[in-house]
Amino acid sequence: MDSKVEKEFTLRYVGRRFEGARLPLDVVSDLPAFRNLIVAFAKEIWRVENKGRVRLPKGFEQAMAFDLVDLTEGSAKPKIAWHSGRIQDPLPGISDYYDTIVERAYGKVLDVMDRASRGEYPGERLSTGVVRAFDRFGSSLRDGERVEFEGSRGREGNVIAITPERRRDFLKHVQDTYSSRVEGVGALTGLNVEVGWIDVQTDHVGTLHMPLPGDEVHDTFDGNTRQCVRYDVTLLFGREDEVKGVLEVHDVALVDEEVDKAIERISTRLAQLRALQPGWMDGQGAQIHPVAVQNVQRLVGRRSALSVAFRIFPMLSGGVQVEFEAGGWDVTVEFEHDGSAELYAVQIAGDGEVEPTTYDGLEEALLGDLDRIVGEYPRTGVFG
């Protein structure tokens, strides 16, 4: 009789929102996606080794059951285990066979990701199942975050990891599309109560056609055309990063009137800044760079409740500065012309200071530090 074997895989989610062994619920869906990735490769391996056989052996899917067995710090490290005890087929040696298939499937995942990190993509087409699984895995990662395969080592000695950029580039090479989660604000431009959809016009991703239950469209959105809407959706993008459609609506809600006015005011202000000509300050001052404007718009989308207090100023470098008071602090976020960002603050009624910290852009680390400075505020409570 086979001895029971267990194989463990540890993923390391790196980013501020994962600190303290936290795994946000919108990222938990990565774990079944990881399982599906292993299974998809396992099926490929089995088919290669069993040419001519169309059907997978009985109990194959059940044997590919994985459990979350631990979640530890660092930032967050879910440990996922495969256990041969789930195997129903009592044939001699079957546990060991599945064990090697799981091991090799994991090895293929690592190999594909390691190659992708060097800009090498699979020459032959990956199976639909594999590509679909890759498209799910890591789709909730935000800029500046990554998933490391703990204990892995790439050809250059690095720990193999998935980042949003790497994932995006990989998917664009192996298929025509990729999916990614996007948050922001836009204007409600159309709806249909009977069919059940709303259209939201956005600055960055065009008009989003979102399927929703008809009663939700009726109760929440009907009669609010042109109102500001906050959205959190998974979008399907094409090779040129064009939006092909909305895959999933995670959250969509009307923004309250005060925030709506603030967003309109900021939009007008940013348009003014974009119109500034080089030398706008008595001969000094570069033209405002679009990437800086986009970062401000993204900040408004991610922290719209705070935007009521935003004051927006051009920077001589071509960047855009956001200043505001919140939580007893006077905060500045500067978005530079090269896409980088800087955050600093002083306590309004005290000596507290947060010295300038530089970030690659509007990344989670910046938002996390911002939240720590201003403390609790109604990040979502203002939404209907």
Added chain:
Amino acid sequence: MSDDELLHRQIHPAWFEEGQPTSQGFRPTGKDDGMLSVDRSTLSTAEASFVLHRDGKGLQTAGTWGLTVGEFLAEDVRCRKDPIEASQDEPANPAHAVADFTPHGTGRCKIISKRLRNVAVGRGRLFPTD
């Protein structure tokens, strides 16, 4: 200059929004060599400083804000007289003075400028008055 002498600072209209100036207006820019230009209130008024900036120098301004020598000093920024004689490029300005930020690095200047801005905003715009 005594610690309680008010120093006038002009703020460009692009650096003025929602009734408030940006902290950028309270630290030197790259061309200033670490010296922030101000005008002494003992030798000029907030209005005269505004008019000289706009009409005399032909520069844009949203108004005059004020900080005392002591308020600069509280942020470890020393001020000194720096009168300007008339030239082809610039009219005379005997009230001109500078606040010296050179002991501080770029990051520190940003923090200081926020504190200075808040003090100046607390005093209110001196000309035109709100």
